[in-house]
Amino acid sequence: MVQHEPEISVLGAHLERLQRQHLYRRRETVDSPQGVELVIDGRSFLNFCSNDYLGLANHPQVVEAFQSGVLRYGVGAGASHLISGHSRAHQALEEELADFVGAPRALLFSTGYMANLGAVGALTDRRGTVFEDKLNHASLIDAARLCQASVRRYPHGDLGRLQALLAESAGKKLVLTDGVFSMDGDVAPLSALTELARRHGATLLVDDAHGLGVLGAGGRGSCEIFRQPVASPLILMGTLGKAFGTFGAFVAAAEEVIETLIQHARAYIYTTALPPAVAEATRASLRLVRTEAWRRDLLRERISQFRRGAGELGLRVLDSATAIQPVILGDPDAALAAAAALRQHGILVPAIRPPTVARNASRLRITLSAAHTASHVEHLLDALARLPGLPG
Ligand SMILES: *Cc1c(COP(=O)(O)O)cnc(C)c1O
Numbered sequence: 227m228v229q230h231e232p233e234i235s236v237l238g239a240h241l242e243r244l245q246r247q248h249l250y251r252r253r254e255t256v257d258s259p260q261g262v263e264l265v266i267d268g269r270s271f272l273n274f275c276s277n278d279y280l281g282l283a284n285h286p287q288v289v290e291a292f293q294s295g296v297l298r299y300g301v302g303a304g305a306s307h308l309i310s311g312h313s314r315a316h317q318a319l320e321e322e323l324a325d326f327v328g329a330p331r332a333l334l335f336s337t338g339y340m341a342n343l344g345a346v347g348a349l350t351d352r353r354g355t356v357f358e359d360k361l362n363h364a365s366l367i368d369a370a371r372l373c374q375a376s377v378r379r380y381p382h383g384d385l386g387r388l389q390a391l392l393a394e395s396a397g398k399k400l401v402l403t404d405g406v407f408s409m410d411g412d413v414a415p416l417s418a419l420t421e422l423a424r425r426h427g428a429t430l431l432v433d434d435a436h437g438l439g440v441l442g443a444g445g446r447g448s449c450e451i452f453r454q455p456v457a458s459p460l461i462l463m464g465t466l467g468k469a470f471g472t473f474g475a476f477v478a479a480a481e482e483v484i485e486t487l488i489q490h491a492r493a494y495i496y497t498t499a500l501p502p503a504v505a506e507a508t509r510a511s512l513r514l515v516r517t518e519a520w521r522r523d524l525l526r527e528r529i530s531q532f533r534r535g536a537g538e539l540g541l542r543v544l545d546s547a548t549a550i551q552p553v554i555l556g557d558p559d560a561a562l563a564a565a566a567a568l569r570q571h572g573i574l575v576p577a578i579r580p581p582t583v584a585r586n587a588s589r590l591r592i593t594l595s596a597a598h599t600a601s602h603v604e605h606l607l608d609a610l611a612r613l614p615g616l617p618g
Contacts, residue, residue: 261283295501329456337465356370358380369402376395409582409591413441536607551591
C-alpha cells in the first residue's frame with residue numbers, strides 16, 4: 227500500500243492561494259446582541275447583513291420565554307428526539323407550527339441544513355432522481371449528493387427544462403427548490419412547480435428559509451403568496467433562525483411523510499434534539515409572527531424605500547420583492563472594495579463572491595429588517611451613492 231505524507235503543507239499553499247485571489251473568508255466577532263446595530267471591536271455598525279427580518283432575535287418576549295424555558299427544562303435536551311430528548315416544549319411547538327402553516331404535521335430538526343439532508347435522504351434513494359434549480363441553497367445541493375440519487379439541475383426558474391427532465395426519468399422523483407432564492411431574493415413559481423410535480427408523479431420540497439414569517443399577509447411564506455396548501459405533492463421546510471429570530475428548523479407535510487422522516491431521516495435520528503428552551507423561545511416568536519403583521523408591513527416599506535433609492539442611483543439591483551436586495555457589481559474585487567468602503571462608513575454589508583455566486587455576478591447582498599428605520603435605509607443609500615466606481 228502506498229503511504230502518503232501528511233498534506234498539511236498543501237493546505238497552507240491552498241489557503242495562500244485563496245488569500246491572493248481575495249476569496250479568503252474571515253469571521254467577525256460580535257459583542258452585542260443581534261439587532262440593526264452590531265458592536266464589533268468596540269465600534270458600532272449599522273447591520274444590513276442579518277436574517278433577523280422581523281427584529282425578533284432579541285425581542286423581550288422571546289428572551290423571556292427562553293429564560294423561563296431554561297428554568298423549567300434546563301439547558302441541554304440530553305438526547306435525540308427518539309431516545310429521551312423530545313420534550314413537551316418541542317411537541318407543543320411542532321403542533322403550533324403545523325397549525326400555522328396549515329399542514330397535518332410538523333417535525334422539528336436542529337438546523338435547516340440538517341432538515342434538508344434528513345428529508346431528502348428519507349424521501350429518495352440511489353434509484354431515485356432529484357431535480358434542483360441551479361440557484362438552490364447549498365444545503366439542498368449537499369442533500370442530493372449525500373442521498374446518492376441521480377441529480378438533474380435545471381437553469382434557474384426554467385420550468386420547460388424541468389418538465390423535459392421530469393418526463394425522461396423514471397423511479398422516485400423529488401424536485402427541490404428554494405421558496406425565496408437566498409442570493410437573488412426572487413421567489414420560485416410555486417403554483418407551476420406544484421402542478422408540474424403533480425403531473426409527473428414527483429414530490430416537491432420547498433425550502434422557505436427566507437420566505438417564512440416574511441411573505442404573505444399572514445407570514446406563511448411563499449406557499450401563502452401562491453395559495454399553495456402544504457399538502458401532497460408539496461412538502462415545506464422552514465427555518466427558525468431567520469425571521470423567527472431563534473434557531474432550528476422544521477418540515478411540514480402529510481402524516482405519512484412526517485412518520486417516514488421519523489423512521490428514516492438520519493439527520494433527525496442521530497442527533498441531539500435542540501434545547502427545549504429554544505423551542506419555548508420559538509413558540510413566543512411564532513406568536514409574534516402570527517399577531518404582529520405590522521412587522522411585515524414595515525419591512526415592505528423599507529424594501530420599497532431601498533428599491534426606489536437604488537433605482538434613482540442607477541444601481542444594478544435584481545428583481546426581488548423580498549428582504550434580500552443584491553446589488554450586482556460583477557467582479558469579486560469590486561464587490562470586496564465596495565463592502566470595505568461601506569464598512570468605513572460604519573455599515574455592514576457582505577460581499578458575496580464565488581463559489582457562492584458566479585464569478586461575474588459578485589455582489590453586495592443587502593438584507594433589510596422590520597427593525598430598520600427609514601433613516602437607517604437613507605443612510606445606506608447615501609453611503610452607496612458615495613461609493614467610487616458605481617454607476618449613478
Ligand atoms: C439559511 C438557510 C438554510 C439553513 O438553515 P439553518 O437553520 O441556518 O441551517 C437552508 N436553506 C436556505 C435557503 C437558507 O437560506
